[in-house]
Amino acid sequence: MLDAKHIKALENMVGKENVYSDKAHLIAYSYDATRTRYEPDAVVFPRNEEDVSHILAYCNEHKIVITPRGAGSGFTGGALPTNGGITLAMEKHMNKILEIDMENMVAVVQPGVVNMDLQKAAEEVGLFYPPDPASESYSTLGGNVSENAGGMRAAKYGITKDYVMALRAVRPNGDIIRAGKRTIKDVAGYNIAGILIASEGTLAVITEITLKLIPKPKYTKAYMGIFPSVEDAMNAVFKSLAAGANPVAMEFMDDLVVHALKEKLGIELPENAGGLLIGDVDGNVPEEVEFQLATLEKSFKENGAQDFVVAHNAKERDELWVARRNASPVITIYGSKKLNEDISVPRSMLPVALKRIYEIGHKYGFKVPCFGHAGDGNIHVNVMVDGSDPKQLEEGHHCIEEIFELVVEMGGTLSGEHGIGTAKAPFMSIAFNEEEIQLFKDLKHAFDPNNILNPGKMALP
Amino acid sequence: MLDAKHIKALENMVGKENVYSDKAHLIAYSYDATRTRYEPDAVVFPRNEEDVSHILAYCNEHKIVITPRGAGSGFTGGALPTNGGITLAMEKHMNKILEIDMENMVAVVQPGVVNMDLQKAAEEVGLFYPPDPASESYSTLGGNVSENAGGMRAAKYGITKDYVMALRAVRPNGDIIRAGKRTIKDVAGYNIAGILIASEGTLAVITEITLKLIPKPKYTKAYMGIFPSVEDAMNAVFKSLAAGANPVAMEFMDDLVVHALKEKLGIELPENAGGLLIGDVDGNVPEEVEFQLATLEKSFKENGAQDFVVAHNAKERDELWVARRNASPVITIYGSKKLNEDISVPRSMLPVALKRIYEIGHKYGFKVPCFGHAGDGNIHVNVMVDGSDPKQLEEGHHCIEEIFELVVEMGGTLSGEHGIGTAKAPFMSIAFNEEEIQLFKDLKHAFDPNNILNPGKMALP
Numbered sequence: 001m002l003d004a005k006h007i008k009a010l011e012n013m014v015g016k017e018n019v020y021s022d023k024a025h026l027i028a029y030s031y032d033a034t035r036t037r038y039e040p041d042a043v044v045f046p047r048n049e050e051d052v053s054h055i056l057a058y059c060n061e062h063k064i065v066i067t068p069r070g071a072g073s074g075f076t077g078g079a080l081p082t083n084g085g086i087t088l089a090m091e092k093h094m095n096k097i098l099e100i101d102m103e104n105m106v107a108v109v110q111p112g113v114v115n116m117d118l119q120k121a122a123e124e125v126g127l128f129y130p131p132d133p134a135s136e137s138y139s140t141l142g143g144n145v146s147e148n149a150g151g152m153r154a155a156k157y158g159i160t161k162d163y164v165m166a167l168r169a170v171r172p173n174g175d176i177i178r179a180g181k182r183t184i185k186d187v188a189g190y191n192i193a194g195i196l197i198a199s200e201g202t203l204a205v206i207t208e209i210t211l212k213l214i215p216k217p218k219y220t221k222a223y224m225g226i227f228p229s230v231e232d233a234m235n236a237v238f239k240s241l242a243a244g245a246n247p248v249a250m251e252f253m254d255d256l257v258v259h260a261l262k263e264k265l266g267i268e269l270p271e272n273a274g275g276l277l278i279g280d281v282d283g284n285v286p287e288e289v290e291f292q293l294a295t296l297e298k299s300f301k302e303n304g305a306q307d308f309v310v311a312h313n314a315k316e317r318d319e320l321w322v323a324r325r326n327a328s329p330v331i332t333i334y335g336s337k338k339l340n341e342d343i344s345v346p347r348s349m350l351p352v353a354l355k356r357i358y359e360i361g362h363k364y365g366f367k368v369p370c371f372g373h374a375g376d377g378n379i380h381v382n383v384m385v386d387g388s389d390p391k392q393l394e395e396g397h398h399c400i401e402e403i404f405e406l407v408v409e410m411g412g413t414l415s416g417e418h419g420i421g422t423a424k425a426p427f428m429s430i431a432f433n434e435e436e437i438q439l440f441k442d443l444k445h446a447f448d449p450n451n452i453l454n455p456g457k458m459a460l461p
Numbered sequence: 462m463l464d465a466k467h468i469k470a471l472e473n474m475v476g477k478e479n480v481y482s483d484k485a486h487l488i489a490y491s492y493d494a495t496r497t498r499y500e501p502d503a504v505v506f507p508r509n510e511e512d513v514s515h516i517l518a519y520c521n522e523h524k525i526v527i528t529p530r531g532a533g534s535g536f537t538g539g540a541l542p543t544n545g546g547i548t549l550a551m552e553k554h555m556n557k558i559l560e561i562d563m564e565n566m567v568a569v570v571q572p573g574v575v576n577m578d579l580q581k582a583a584e585e586v587g588l589f590y591p592p593d594p595a596s597e598s599y600s601t602l603g604g605n606v607s608e609n610a611g612g613m614r615a616a617k618y619g620i621t622k623d624y625v626m627a628l629r630a631v632r633p634n635g636d637i638i639r640a641g642k643r644t645i646k647d648v649a650g651y652n653i654a655g656i657l658i659a660s661e662g663t664l665a666v667i668t669e670i671t672l673k674l675i676p677k678p679k680y681t682k683a684y685m686g687i688f689p690s691v692e693d694a695m696n697a698v699f700k701s702l703a704a705g706a707n708p709v710a711m712e713f714m715d716d717l718v719v720h721a722l723k724e725k726l727g728i729e730l731p732e733n734a735g736g737l738l739i740g741d742v743d744g745n746v747p748e749e750v751e752f753q754l755a756t757l758e759k760s761f762k763e764n765g766a767q768d769f770v771v772a773h774n775a776k777e778r779d780e781l782w783v784a785r786r787n788a789s790p791v792i793t794i795y796g797s798k799k800l801n802e803d804i805s806v807p808r809s810m811l812p813v814a815l816k817r818i819y820e821i822g823h824k825y826g827f828k829v830p831c832f833g834h835a836g837d838g839n840i841h842v843n844v845m846v847d848g849s850d851p852k853q854l855e856e857g858h859h860c861i862e863e864i865f866e867l868v869v870e871m872g873g874t875l876s877g878e879h880g881i882g883t884a885k886a887p888f889m890s891i892a893f894n895e896e897e898i899q900l901f902k903d904l905k906h907a908f909d910p911n912n913i914l915n916p917g918k919m920a921l922p
Contacts, residue, residue, distance in 0.1 A: 101807075186876075
């Protein structure tokens with residue numbers, strides 16, 4: 001519990017109307033997309049960077065723990081106040097697009113801006129903000145930066161970090177830091193923005209983000225490759241890209257997902273489709289789009305594709321994409337709870353990785369439907385268990401642990417885009433040795449010697 | 462001077478043939494491209510990562526200063542052993558391309574590999590490593606990563622940091638750290654690779670670099686826009702890019718450079734050319750190349766271009782580029798010594814920035830020919846002085862300081878691609894406030910508590 005004098009001090013700083021410790025607020029801010037719950041002791045809505053600075057300096061002095069929070073849509077617990085203290089919620093006041101600079105193709109936003117709102121604002125002036133996490137319509141850019149969010153368009157356009165030009169942030173001691181510039185090149189001083197990206201709110205509180213925008217290519221078409229097996233599809237992924245294809249997205253669904261789509265939604269998909277690859281290609285000229293489609297088709301067919309379908313208009317494109325959009329909800333036919341992990345491996349390892357993941361699932365007796373961003377090697381692996389059976393849940397976690405060991409052995413990572421937070425913290429020792437974990441601790445200590453910022457995440461104290 | 466027992470210990474570690482403290486070696490490793498000289502006490506050539514780890518652990522224990530060194534081609538003193546100690550030279554043993562992984566389009570190299578050697582090796586298998594600093598034929602990739610080297614192709618293809626997927630590095634205490642993965646997405650743990658890039662050898666010694674390669678577009682053409690004034694050319698830069706052009710390069714030369722090219726080399730250039738923009742465009746299909754040229758031509762002409770020239774074959778392309786390639790040497794007609802700075806501003810600020818830079822030069826009575834990578838806002842500003850006149854040298858430095866103040870005021874940076882090192886260290890307080898410098902110090906301390914790695918650089922102790 002937070003002492004009444006601290007509540008009072010916070011109210012004096014940011015106004016009574018921006019500090020809450022009533023039960024309703026504490027419950028409302030107790031969860032995220034992991035569906036686990038930890039109540040904070042207070043929820044504070046800073047009005048601006050100065051507020052953030054005052055709050056942090058005060059909490060640092062009094063060793064009060066702070067958890068920064070965007071939309072609370074993260075999958076790994078980054079925004080969960082696991083140690084109580086203050087939840088610093090950005091969505092109420094610090095949610096403005098401050099500027100769209102068309103001349104330099106740059107947007108300046110506050111951390112609480114929803115990703116899709118920026119995408120729309122950019123599009124209105126003929127520009128494009130590519131990072132599109134599945135949570136794009138509700139997740140915030142502060143959260144996107146803190147977790148280094150990916151998305152489907154990463155295959156061609158990269159991830160959040162590729163768009164962050166500059167940040168403003170507040171250190172736990174209240175110091176306001178400017179990192180980076182509205183310039184393409186900047187090599188003066190350490191790359192502070194680079195270390196804050198993906199740091200899950202453990203090093204500093206981000207108060208302003210300068211993001212690169214790009215011109216949007218005029219022409220887009222969607223494609224679907226239908227393969228007899230997952231292995232064929234996975235071979236086609238890395239071979240088509242190595243052959244020079246550069247699709248906007250290359251999304252994968254396995255046979256289990258295809259079956260669930262037919263069974264649950266009656267979506268028409270080819271009989272005996274063992275694996276699908278769906279995506280968009282784009283270009284400034286129609287010939288570039290055709291070049292991409294031809295490169296993909298050739299490579300797909302060389303790697304066993306039974307069919308290669310191109311959507312020639314918006315309606316056909318929607319029909320192709322409906323399968324991918326529904327992949328996540330339909331797989332509940334295999335179990336009431338999915339243990340969802342977003343592993344990433346070098347693309348050439350995908351065929352073997354998927355084969356061995358299914359074998360591990362089989363050993364435990366679980367179905368493991370897989371789908372996701374194959375074009376960048378990032379696959380959502382879903383171990384389906386009966387959520388009401390504690391034994392299955394425990395077994396499921398062992399299954400996940402084996403999958404992580406496999407992935408790391410193959411040169412892959414625990415997380416392609418969801419982060420570590422609390423959910424993957426137990427697995428950090430699979431991926432990092434003691435010296436590497438020690439460096440993380442040293443860095444954390446350098447930024448936050450009193451350990452007030454989001455403690456207990458990323459397997460840190 | 463390094464105690465004889467330390468020399469002996471180093472010899473035991475890496476072999477007598479890899480440790481030198483004779484005068485010839487000390488002189489040979491005393492300089493870089495800044496042409497200032499500091500002799501180390503010994504030059505050591507590590508054979509591998511294990512050697513680096515042993516050397517660092519030993520030096521950390523005995524508080525012996527270490528300066529890592531690639532080719533010594535840096536412009537800001539990053540490889541100068543300003544505090545003596547050991548120069549750790551990578552070019553003798555740690556200079557191998559370990560792997561070109563065509564399936565994942567990745568190269569794994571040791572830090573002493575010359576940039577151009579990787580470019581060629583990639584090209585031999587149909588792939589492309591875009592970062593092309595002007596030093597590409599002799600600078601090493603370890604140095605490129607440590608300084609976050611840019612180049613001409615940055616306008617479309619980005620800079621070194623955009624290609625670093627993973628690093629191996631050794632901390633001053635000897636700990637070997639793996640950072641990043643051969644995967645497009647990786648959000649597990651802090652972004653250690655991100656903070657090592659551009660850290661100028663002050664945090665850790667890089668021992669292995671994993672770099673992204675990309676497919677090389679098949680079609681390329683070169684263009685030149687001829688403008689009546691620098692201001693027109695600078696307007697054309699940001700307006701053409703905002704209009705959707707995405708050239709590989711967009712290089713600028715001002716009227717002083719054009720005059721020097723004619724005078725010194727007799728290169729044929731249009732009369733009254735007040736500013737030139739030269740570059741390449743590329744694409745997978747000829748239509749994309751034509752789209753780029755048309756977009757540029759339209760925008761250039763809308764912004765006052767007198768002429769827009771396209772090179773249709775290799776010979777014509779060479780003729781266009783000869784001007785840009787000779788820009789740096791010819792400007793010595795304006796003074797025996799150039800004080801060369803690589804400022805970078807948001808592109809829309811280029812017209813005003815250049816105007817005011819000339820005004821500052823005029824005030825001091827110096828010619829300030831400018832050229833460089835206008836497409837990404839990065840301009841090489843050359844204050845030309847008589848190198849034999851101490852008064853002019855001093856005045857020149859005041860002139861540079863005023864230029865830096867202007868650049869920072871405009872949202873720009875002290876350095877687009879050369880780094881800070883010793884040369885720009887005196888100007889760090891123009892760009893960063895006390896809190897920001899303190900964070901740099903805290904970070905440095907977290908990595909290197911005994912301050913043995915390249916001390917005295919970047920305005921750090």
